[in-house]
Amino acid sequence: MDWLFLAEVLLAGLGAGSLYALAGVAFVLIYKATRVINLAIGEILMLGGYVFFGAAAAWHLPAWIALPVAIVAGALVGAVVERLLIRPMLGESPISVFMVTIGLGSILAGAVQVIWGADPLRLPEFMPNTPIFIGDAYLAPKVAYGFVAAMLIIVAFALALRFTRSGVALQATAADQGAAYSVGINVSRVFSLSWIVACAIAAGAGVLVGAIGGISPTMGIFGLSVLVVVIVGGLDSMLGALVGGLLIGIVEAFSGTFLGGEYKFLITFSVLIVVLMLRPYGLFGRHEIERL
Amino acid sequence: MRIGTLKTDYAADEALFDTGLQKCLLALALAGAVLLPFLASPYWLFLACLCAINVASATGLNILTGYTGLVSLGQAAFMSVGAYTVAVLEIHLGTPFLLNLLAGGLTTALVGIAVGIPSLRVKGLYLAIATIAASVVLHFIFSHWALTGGVQGLSMPPARFFGVTMDQPFQLYWMIMPVTMLMVLGAANLFRTRVGRAFIAIRDRDISAEVLGIPLLRYKLMSFAVSSCYAGLAGGLWAYFFRVVTPESFPLVNSIFYLAAIIVGGMGTILGGILGAIFMTMVPEVLKFGAGLVTPFYPDALALLAPVRTIVFGALIVGFLIFEPQGLAEIWRRIRRFFHLWPFKT
Amino acid sequence: MTGAATDVALSVEGVSLSFGGVKALTDVSFAVRKGLITAVIGPNGAGKTSLFNTISGFYRPQSGDIAFEGRSLSGSAPPERAKLGLARTFQNIALFRGMTVLDNIKLGRHAHMRTGLLDALVYHGRARREEIALRAEIEERVIDFLEIQHIRNAPVATLPYGLRKRVELARALAMRPRLLLLDEPVAGMNREETEDMARFILDVKEEWGVTILMVEHDMGMVMDISDHVVVLNFGQVIAEGAPAEVQMNPAVIAAYLGAGELGRRLRSPEAA
Structure with missing residues (x-):
């Protein structure tokens, strides 16, 4: 057994998993605050990648400006979507809202193709590319920086959730909407804010994902892996998104390396099925008691 | 206008089509369906067959999702089970097509039951995601199994019926249309009986349904079985229609297509499944026609067709959910109500 | 005791x-x-x-x-x-919103009926006989008894509270x-x-x-x-x-x- 090789696969898996975790956190944020399953998360990721590409390659802006542009674009899309598509669906069945986000994903994927065409594109290089070794194990520099960035954002986000006014308001809304409303929390503001922040995070994650693997209109498929991540972790658990993301990243890396790329989805979805059968609410999710 | 319903026994009141006008419309539609192949061009017959196949599958999904409230994103994968079953039987055994279709439906029903087993523990969106997982597993099996021809898939000979080779839309129409009509009639019948009522009860309040005497798992599985049997039959028809079945013939986006069809048409109504499937099948054709019209002025129109189709598809889902959540069937009902009172109230 | x-x-x-x-x-x-x-x-x-x-x-x-x-x-x-x-009604009314009053009441009889899946798809024959007998019995025994003839075809979602409670009782009575x-x-x-x-x-x-x-x-x-x-x-x-x-x-x-x-x-x- 080649331990060094295993370590490299593990590191690559952690790197990919950190991006899943980041997108998963965005997903969970929306779910926690508004109980909406946002299946368009993959497409918002894609949009972030494309906006970065547009700003950096077409307008020749430096990366340190293009990145905020992409993030702000994500936030704007989040605000608009929440106001125009999600707010009118308040009180409708969760399935209808879920379908709205599927429709949204379809619209975004089509729009990206109309603007930038259907061919895959590469993002301009913006990260240092000196090889990185952890011990003797090699790690692609982009993956390493992606991991660090993702972890920093997640930690910052977790701190914000705990220590800022908005973060506490969000947690209160997640725990009990009615009670939060009655103690004077502006619940609709929390809804908007969660979409804005989540879509901004997703757009940022999209730039990182695009920097590693390039961008294309089919990038939305990334959303499917994110879906697996949050289901495995538990839809309402930030910790679940983090653990689930890293776990799925590692599982994908190992199954991709040792079985072949076509096994990746089979294995992750098998993990999903097993988790659903054993713990229907995910590893860290909360089980709601049913009432008659 | 309609003055009143003058029924003298319960049987008349329990009938599917109760007014004279409804019966006339139905007779007209049937006559139209019989005459269509003799009047329409092969292109229109091709579309009619495609619509019929989609109606069959959407009706099946409507039973599961619209009536029983179990969301499935696996309808296309279920269709692939039926399509492969039919293709394998046709290639290796050459059995009559009706038998093959039936076998396709039954095989898919069994697969559907297996997928439905978690439905007692796993609810709502978790179940939808479990059906995606099932689709992934089925896709993997079909692209790795020698019997199903791996990634190349299977090419199959056309169906034969008393010496007639069914390889043109004209002949296929006579296979696809009657089968679809029987399936739709069956679905309509289902909801006149205790089985259909049990499905709706499970959708509306599953726990109370149980206390009222409906065994949940049994009826949920029954709904999965009927729905996937319909998908399997539709997939079998699809296989005879296109005669090439590959793992990529039934992608996840097709499952979303059927879900979109019942949303646009109207969930939980038989008419909704029919209208929605026809509407969603025709939208790309209308767009293609539109692109043809603007090409002289804007030469790139055809290149934009695919992404515009994706956008329109999404916009239809979103638009109907926000503005007309009961779908086309509700629009139809509004029109009918208007004429019930016309011309005294407009 | x-x-x-x-x-x-x-x-x-x-x-x-x-x-x-x-x-x-x-x-x-x-x-x-x-x-x-x-x-x-x-x-x-x-x-x-x-x-x-x-x-x-x-x-x-x-x-x-x-x-x-x-x-x-x-x-x-x-x-x-x-x-x-054992039939029951519920504290916060558990009628099925997507059905008419008549269908809600018919649902009560579910456990005592025999129509299977295939009968239901075909309808003509066994299922039809059973449905029509059920309809007659419900009309004569339950609907007349509780005086709700006028709302039998109304969707339950449109009914006022008091009538809903009565429909729920009707459904429980249909359970024999x-x-x-x-x-x-x-x-x-x-x-x-x-x-x-x-x-x-x-x-x-x-x-x-x-x-x-x-x-x-x-x-x-x-x-x-x-x-x-x-x-x-x-x-x-x-x-x-x-x-x-x-x-x-x-x-x-x-x-x-x-x-x-x-x-x-x-x-x-x-x-x-």
């Missing part, structure tokens, strides 16, 4: 139920006599609805047994109990009940609606010969129509007997007055 007595429809013996550490029912025992109206009363949170849910089979008690007509129900799922003739469990049948009703409902309940008892067990807060109605009253407090039976006796019972008065000085003195162990 044991299940062996032939005139006992339902006997609850030593039933205890808890959720996590919270005790909902503690060693509850009582009997429901055939052909009578038994009422369960008690302050909010006394465990009345938990008791109903346990009888329906929705909750499994940790200990104790419930027997219906001398036969233990433990181990039978809610649908089986429905088939045996031998024991009818009514969870707060007149809650939220005005005086007139309450009187109508009380009359229907008495008629069900007298004309249909159905045994009735009900939970109700409206003391006036409970005292008027019930034959036997069981009082629950904090998940325990604190008193039972004829309405007049129960009304005078100091433990009951204390329970309703709460834990005031009087209450504390009266809630002595022997009263429980």
Whole structure:
């Protein structure tokens, strides 16, 4: 057994998993605050990648400006979507809202193709590319920086959730909407804010994902892996998104390396099925008691 | 206008089509369906067959999702089970097509039951995601199994019926249309009986349904079985229609297509499944026609067709959910109500 | 008071139920006599609805047994109990919103019908005969009885509250009940609606010969129509007997007055 090789696969898996975790956190944020399953998360990721590409390659802006542009674009899309598509669906069945986000994903994927065409594109290089070794194990520099960035954002986000006014308001809304409303929390503001922040995070994650693997209109498929991540972790658990993301990243890396790329989805979805059968609410999710 | 319903026994009141006008419309539609192949061009017959196949599958999904409230994103994968079953039987055994279709439906029903087993523990969106997982597993099996021809898939000979080779839309129409009509009639019948009522009860309040005497798992599985049997039959028809079945013939986006069809048409109504499937099948054709019209002025129109189709598809889902959540069937009902009172109230 | 007595429809013996550490029912025992109206009363949170849910089979008690007509129900799922003739209504109305009044009532008969999946798809033949016979019976026995002919084709979502309660009773009657469990049948009703409902309940008892067990807060109605009253407090039976006796019972008065000085003195162990 080649331990060094295993370590490299593990590191690559952690790197990919950190991006899943980041997108998963965005997903969970929306779910926690508004109980909406946002299946368009993959497409918002894609949009972030494309906006970065547009700003950096077409307008020749430096990366340190293009990145905020992409993030702000994500936030704007989040605000608009929440106001125009999600707010009118308040009180409708969760399935209808879920379908709205599927429709949204379809619209975004089509729009990206109309603007930038259907061919895959590469993002301009913006990260240092000196090889990185952890011990003797090699790690692609982009993956390493992606991991660090993702972890920093997640930690910052977790701190914000705990220590800022908005973060506490969000947690209160997640725990009990009615009670939060009655103690004077502006619940609709929390809804908007969660979409804005989540879509901004997703757009940022999209730039990182695009920097590693390039961008294309089919990038939305990334959303499917994110879906697996949050289901495995538990839809309402930030910790679940983090653990689930890293776990799925590692599982994908190992199954991709040792079985072949076509096994990746089979294995992750098998993990999903097993988790659903054993713990229907995910590893860290909360089980709601049913009432008659 | 309609003055009143003058029924003298319960049987008349329990009938599917109760007014004279409804019966006339139905007779007209049937006559139209019989005459269509003799009047329409092969292109229109091709579309009619495609619509019929989609109606069959959407009706099946409507039973599961619209009536029983179990969301499935696996309808296309279920269709692939039926399509492969039919293709394998046709290639290796050459059995009559009706038998093959039936076998396709039954095989898919069994697969559907297996997928439905978690439905007692796993609810709502978790179940939808479990059906995606099932689709992934089925896709993997079909692209790795020698019997199903791996990634190349299977090419199959056309169906034969008393010496007639069914390889043109004209002949296929006579296979696809009657089968679809029987399936739709069956679905309509289902909801006149205790089985259909049990499905709706499970959708509306599953726990109370149980206390009222409906065994949940049994009826949920029954709904999965009927729905996937319909998908399997539709997939079998699809296989005879296109005669090439590959793992990529039934992608996840097709499952979303059927879900979109019942949303646009109207969930939980038989008419909704029919209208929605026809509407969603025709939208790309209308767009293609539109692109043809603007090409002289804007030469790139055809290149934009695919992404515009994706956008329109999404916009239809979103638009109907926000503005007309009961779908086309509700629009139809509004029109009918208007004429019930016309011309005294407009 | 044991299940062996032939005139006992339902006997609850030593039933205890808890959720996590919270005790909902503690060693509850009582009997429901055939052909009578038994009422369960008690302050909010006394465990009345938990008791109903346990009888329906929705909750499994940790200990104790419930027997219906001398036969233990433990181990039978809610649908089986429905088939045996246990019908119920719900505190916060559990009608099926997507169906008409008629379909809601028909649904009650589910457990006693035979139509299978294939019959249903074909419809003509067995399913049709059964449906039409059902329709006739429901029209003549249930809809006429409860005076709801005018709304039979209305979607339940459009009905006012009082009528919904009546439709729910109609559905329970369509279940061919031998024991009818009514969870707060007149809650939220005005005086007139309450009187109508009380009359229907008495008629069900007298004309249909159905045994009735009900939970109700409206003391006036409970005292008027019930034959036997069981009082629950904090998940325990604190008193039972004829309405007049129960009304005078100091433990009951204390329970309703709460834990005031009087209450504390009266809630002595022997009263429980």
